Every structure is written in C-alpha cells, then in structure tokens.
Amino acid sequence: MRVSIFLLVTILLGGCAQYNERQQAAAVQAQSSNDDARCRSYGTEPGSSGYIQCRMNLDQLHAQEAQQRRAILGAYLLNHR
Numbered sequence: 491m492r493v494s495i496f497l498l499v500t501i502l503l504g505g506c507a508q509y510n511e512r513q514q515a516a517a518v519q520a521q522s523s524n525d526d527a528r529c530r531s532y533g534t535e536p537g538s539s540g541y542i543q544c545r546m547n548l549d550q551l552h553a554q555e556a557q558q559r560r561a562i563l564g565a566y567l568l569n570h571r
Contacts, residue, residue, distance in 0.1 A: 521552065 526536070529544035 525549075 525545060525548045528548065529541050530536075532540070532544060534541035534544055
C-alpha cells in the first residue's frame with residue numbers, strides 16, 4: 491500500500507514539474523515574441539545593430555525587473571515568518 495501511494499505521489503509531482511516547465515517555456519517564448527515586436531516597432535530589423543541593441547536593452551531591463559521581484563519577495567519572507 492505504501493509503495494502504491496509513493497508511486498502515485500511521485501507521478502503526480504512529476505506531472506506538476508512538467509506543467510511548470512511548460513508554463514515557464516511558454517512565458518519565455520511570449521516575452522521573446524513581445525520583445526521582437528517591440529524592437530521591430532522601432533523600425534529595426536533582426537540582425538541589424540539597432541535590433542541587437544534593442545534586444546540587449548530589453549534583456550537587461552527584464553533582468554533588473556527579476557532582481558527587484560526577488561528582492562521584494564526576500565524582504566517579504568524575512569518580515570513575515
């Protein structure tokens with residue numbers, strides 16, 4: 491009986507992990523598509539120096555936003571134990 495429960499829990503957790511990975515991959519793809527559209531809206535074409543600079547700027551912006559979210563979450567967790 492314990493083995494059956496263990497196997498069931500393992501399968502369910504594995505399914506959750508795969509779902510989370512798919513969700514993250516979809517979010518990354520959506521962000522990339524949005525960034526592409528944004529840079530193209532400035533009149534740049536993929537491969538051009540302007541497009542590359544635009545994408546680099548957006549990548550840096552996203553990294554800063556992620557760092558801010560982590561800092562806020564960390565502060566929240568420290569203050570709400």
